[in-house]
Amino acid sequence: MRDRGTYAGGGLMGAIVLFVLAGPLLWPLGPSEMDLAARNAGASLAHPLGTDQLGRDMLARLMAGGRLSLATGFAAMAVALLVGAGVGIAAGLSRRLDAPLMRLTDLFLSLPVLPLLLIAATLFRAPLAARFGAEAGLFILVAGLIGLTSWMAPARILRGEVRGLSQSDMIRAARSTGTRLPQMIGRHILPAIAGSLGVAAALGVASAILMESALSFLGLGFPSDIASWGRLLHEGTPHLGSHPGRALWPGALISAVALAATLMGDGLRDMASGGRRAARQARHMV
Amino acid sequence: MRSRTLARIAIALPTLLVIWAAIFALLEAAPGDPMAELPATIPAEVREAMREALGLGQAAPLRFALWLEQMLLIEPAVAIDALLGTSLAAGEARILSWQTRGPVMALIAQRLPQTLAVMGGAYLIGTLAAIWLGVASARRRRGALDRAGAVVASLGYALPPFFTAAVLIYVFGISLGWTPTVYDTTLDVTDWASFGAQMRQMILPIAVLSLQTTAQITRYMRAAMLDTLERDHIRAARAHGLPERRVIWHRALRNSLVPVVPVIALGAPQIFAGAIITEAIFGVNGVGQLLVTSLRQADLPTVQTIAALAALAIVLANLASDIVLGWIDPRLAAPETAPRNA
Amino acid sequence: MSLLDLSDLSVLHRGAVARAVDGASIRLGPGESLSLIGASGAGKTALVSSLLGLLPKADIAGRALWHGGAGGPVDLLSLPPRDLRALCGREIGMVFQDPATALDPVMRIGAQITEPMRLHLGLDARAARARVLDLLGRIGFPDAAAAFDAYPHQLSGGMRQRASIAAALAASPRLLIADEPVSALDAPLRAGILDLLDELRRETGMALICVTHDMDVVRRLGGRAAVMEAGRIVEEGAVRDILDAPRHPATRALIAATALDTAPDGPGKAAPLLRIDGLSVRYGAGPLAVSGTDLVLGRGETLALVGASGSGKSTLARAALGLERAAEGRVLLDGVDMARAGGRQMRALRARIQMVFQDPVTSLDPRRSLGRQVGDPLRNYGRAAGRDVIAELFAQVGLPADLMDRLPREVSGGQRQRAAIARALALGPDILVVDEGLSALDSVQAAGILALLRRLQATRGLALLMITHDIRVARAAAHRIAVMEAGRIVEEAPTRALLAAPSHPASAALLGAHVAPPERV
């Protein structure tokens, strides 16, 4: 009963993943196939969600774009969370690192994003492409850039929580039994900050999906012929009056991912706070 | 406590200088050309002469030093002059924008009121709504409100402002015609009618922005509140007979604000720096819009100055967040007790 | 006329198999005092918590008629939460078993106590403050104003417990429910608080339900007593009858175990294992919490550290483990300076000195099951930590193995305490620091743990630093006793010598309050 939300989240996420992964196998049209005779078409049997200004099938584009969006969304969120949680926990635990790390965070928060992205892309695009191949290199670049510009919020939020914990008897006791840093973090700190972490993750996925499209408008993201959800949403927005579906569908999908991630984040928090596990255990013993 | 606050402020100043230098270096290194907007037919040597006139002939460190002097000495002096009618800064070279060739600070001063009104209003409303919604969702966990809150929050942070703004404009501006679609910065509030007009033009941008703010803060608030409500001292407060309202809004809220205060502080600098996309869409020509247009035109002095002020706001907000945190939770302000080998 | 009429109360915790309280009935009149005794885990806390609706997740059956209100009797168990809340604090006050977690960490002590008082009594801020200051003074805070402005984390364990009592008494309730109210207090303070409760009972007609495992406290409170075992009330009657002529075997066991035998003589001149040299510790800019103490602990030796609440015992212990930074002085473990030890060496040292923290609730991770937490030290050093190993550790401290998967908040206070002890013993340390480790245990359990420690001492040469306020525990366990006052060790002597002839007034006070024959009511 109490897990309904988590299951709903997981189910929703599963459905979306299925849609973008299996959908293209079932749907005959490709995302960049143009039907120049049927531009800006409304919903029809041939194009259930209509077509765009070049006659490309919206359904196919949504499925193809979703792969890209989900992959970048999760990868970039992971990067941001990894860096953010790392910095936040380090600053929270160590008084010595606190000031420098927080000033670094201030610095990154202060740097104007646009020039930062432009420079980073100029510096790293070619080397990454050379090292990992064009596509993987671009993916790493995009996920890295998004991570680079969004780790600061989790860092600052988690730092405060960790700081409070680090003063507690619980951490003292753990330390006195010889708990090493990684275990300390894994056993005691991460579960304690799971609530915020879950929220940050859910937020992170959605914002990374949107950020990817912002990057592609700067010419830093993926090439324009691969349409991510963020990009479709952006392209569709001006047509809200005439073809609302073109913006509403990608918007709905991004929101659905965010909602699923949110519900799953809630579940993560519950799991970390232990109530569910213990209850289940007790039932097993009957 | 006070000396610790002072120490923090003391460390904030050099931090700020480093940040300012970093911003300058970044802007120097970033691609972009103040002449890019000019018609292609303007010959290279004319462009060169124009660059010279902008002061680009000087070495970058020199320009940074000059900017720093203007920022730290001349501009404050100008501000004092304007307030007190003195003439401390008479004849000194102020920071000039490359786009307008006018003083950057004058530009910012022109832009700040609308940014403060719209962003500030949105942030205040958004934060309060978020706290209320977060608390309410946590209290009736998995209840209808909690579920609705999750959906609203997901929509709020998954839908970018360019989309929500477009929808709102379409519905309220075009279909219903209730609100203007272009923000009039020259509107002076002198009477009820103009006040009404001001409210009408502010409501959509505020709605867009506060939706975003609410979405982000409310989830953190909820998570923190859930954690707090499980603690024993809340149980104790109930056993002492405090009314639930007081337990929640006083005891539990204060405890759960710890992770939320940094979130609030993170967004607060926007009140001064502006929200770029929303300002652009509604034509609220605030600081954010100034920053984008300056960036687009590689107007480095303006960008540098706005970014520097934003950095100041960020550092101050974070400082404030630390101080407030220490005040909310005295354990966080506690001096070093943890020994080495942590 | 009765005040509270409890009949056939049952409590089943969510997910639990057995009832924590099983058909208990109690009747209490105004001004009456009822001591609730019983083994750890017997259901005492469950019983009293259920009365105030503090177990929202448990199935509660039965009736608890409250006759205190103006409009006739009400059933506390079926009262709407809103009305129940109105009763709480004003008519029924509650002192929680774990004082550390019952206090709001982000509020000053004074404010926490003042708030319900102002609410219930409608006092203005100044009057409330005066009243709270008075209360704090009466409850044993020498500097009431400082305590008023302190945050919970700035107080010692005993101080927190007293603050909790003050909060419960603030609104002059008609019934005080106190769950182990004096377990962390030294003898003089304990006496003072019991006097205060007595006084209130006589003056205001306050009734009292006191959960305790300390027979002296029971005797001192007088009135009636009820004995619980496995959720049932197995015996009830006048304190004198119960203590002097216990009928139920459970009661007899509890009473028998209070007579601890005295400690054997010390191991003689053992090699010093732990040496503390001129150690001082300071919190922030405050005064020294520990100043210039010297202490030596030899292999196989037990040293009891006694002293008034807030005298710096816990601080000294934490510093000995390197958990608190020393302002001055050093801690040498086997000749190695802890502050200078490198990472690897430090880890090796850590395994050799372990500690049972004063507050088992805060020292356990609320999100990790007891079994895991007891196994954690083993895992830290790469040793096997299978369920069987942990079950053995559990058995050692008398914990049933089926508590392994429970979270700390899902077990009783004594069970938490024992889990904390099991954790500290897991690594087989050379030195064990026990900060009030037996205070939450009933006498049977306490005797068992003491026996265990003594056995370890005999077989492995375990050195024990026991912090306690209970002279009897000190007498039973320690070879030597050190007395602390205001951050200093003021006297140190072999147990017998010190008990026979305390030379420092502080020691005399600690002993005196105890030695005095308990007042019989």
Place this chain on the structure above:
Amino acid sequence: EERGRDGMVRLLYWQAPSTLNPYLSGGIKDVEAASLMLEPLARLSPEGEMIPWLAAEIPSYENGGVSEDMRSIRWELKPGLVWSDGSPVTSADIAFTHAYCTAPGSGCAQAAKFRDIDRIETPDAATAILHFTEAKPYPYAAFVGPQTPILQAAQFADCMGPKAPGCTAQNFAPIGTGPFKVTEFRPGDAARLVANDAFRAPGQPAFAEVLLKGGGDAMAAGRAVLETGEFDYAWNLQLSPEILGRMEASGRGQVVAAFSTLVERLAFNLREPEAAPSDAAPAPNAALADVSVRRALTLALDRGLMAEIGYGKTGRVACNILPGPPLYASDANEGCAQQDIEGARALLDGSGWIDADGDGVRERGDTELEFVFQTSTNAVRQDFQALAKEWWGQIGAKTELRAVDASVFFGNDAASPDTLQKFNADIQMYAGASDSPDPEAYLSGWSCDSAPTAENGWSGQNVGAWCDPAYDALLERLSGTAGAMDRAALARTLNDMLVQQYVVVPLVDRGRVSAHANSLGGVRINAWDSELWNIAEWHRLPE
């Protein structure tokens, strides 16, 4: 009729002017805003013809205004002209304006237009004679068009050279002769103006006030005029044709377009491999050196469809890189709108480009028909990219698309690899125009020495680095030829060389697009001059 009878007119320039002194900014938005106050001696009509404005007539060989040796031109002011502060306009103001822009250290954006003026002689208050340093077959650069209006000497006297930028009060409120004068200017945001009481035409302007508002984007601007009617005129509506069409359909206003020479085009990278911008950047695909490949790529494009999809009625197929004025437009390239996939395939087959290895991409020897196609980020350009990729795929060429942020792409930052000039790709798309009806400057952008190189700091418009001595020789002739007919003939030949050798592929002749409310009368959108050139004649139409 009375001046100022129609109240306020609201103009929406979403890219807001940042200064009102066109000499300190070459940006079109600033030039347009300044044209409300500041006026030149002559303007260009919507058809690209010169019309006298402050001058009494256009000087020419025929009327003797231009000297035989083409080294001087004589302008006469209209009689009785006054500045908005009431003082008379004299030839000294003309001479001053020249001095102002050529003073060293001012960073004058229009310096090129004054470059060859040796001195200005002012025999009387109404006459200014411009003496050139060399023969100028086309002597109408300075003081013609909105970029080079006349400044009031009295106002700007203290703003010479390095002091020019600091004269904020002057730059933000120049005194002019135009129909309006500034009352409030907030750079980048809004300007308010009122009718100039001293304006020379009686009964003009019809509007008493102008609100020139900036901010937002093209979408918002279009909406405010066409859908909600909040504004009367919106400038530069680069929106997709469906959107514009839908907005226009709400019936409040209309979209207007005017054409000059703004051509969206493809450029092929014809650089020698060793002249690649840097070691890191790959050399351009050698296949482009084969004119038949360039031609095949061109044939595969359906320019008609592109114009329709991207611009609708605001664009038309461009077959010439110089599409106007009419006299200058070549008619040798008609029919380019037709797509010819078969023809393109045959062409490639014929010149040895075949798909031997069956990977769907044609090759000859080691050279595959694989191209990197870059442009700036912009919705229409990305659509064009997608279309080209599709069509080129049909003829067996593979395309990798790249989009670069516009500020970087057009930024000409020598340090960035992604600029138009560095051309770090095989094919790129951008728009360019001649800013004067005389195309000499524009066409000389394809001379050999205007190729951007490391030596010249990556400046120059010949981004493809195409070099043909014959073209340079023709350019040389053009610079010595006077007379519109002869010049036009030469220009057409040059245009044909560029187009027929497939150095560039003109795609779409883009109009300037604006919108005005139905209630606004007198609007004649002008792509050669300021769109506000005739605002004095604008008026409110009766409902």
